[in-house]
Amino acid sequence: MNMLDQELDTMSLGDLKKLQSKVSTAIKTYEDRQRKMALVELEAKAAEMGFSLSELTGAPSRKGKVNPPKYRNPEDPAQTWSGRGRQPGWVKEALARGDALDNYLIVR
CATH class of the missing domain: 4.10.430 (H-NS DNA Binding Protein)
Incomplete structure (x- = not known):
């Protein structure tokens, strides 16, 4: 049994649930950061080749639709x-x- 297992065994249920919530949030934000980094790299590579990423994937542009002035x-x-x-x-x-x-x- 390692040190982390011993620490977990001594924690209350409330503390364990708080830790679980923090770990879930950390995993989600990590995945979001990785996804954003990959998107930035892909957009840069596409721009280097003279394209936008949306042109290459057929996906709509990430830029919002501009409403004309009324x-x-x-x-x-x-x-x-x-x-x-x-x-x-x-x-x-x-x-x-x-x-x-x-x-x-x-x-x-």
């Missing part, structure tokens, strides 16, 4: 918003003034 700030046309996610400051200010969001639609 609203535009008339005071600064460079400021747009897709209507999804957190409202930008200029939208919040317009709504606080009582403006209708429809007034800022790009396509009516």
Whole structure:
């Protein structure tokens, strides 16, 4: 019997369950790190050969779908918003003034 076995034999059930949880988490995070490292290496090799990994595997790109802008700030046309996610400051200010969001639609 080695030293680790002796330590485990003296632990309470609660401590053993905590240890089991920590070991499960450590295994999962280890596997996640290994998977990410493999993906980075594969993407680098594909880029070295002039391709993206998604082109070679036929898998969809990992980049999220970009939603086109739906609203535009008339005071600064460079400021747009897709209507999804957190409202930008200029939208919040317009709504606080009582403006209708429809007034800022790009396509009516």
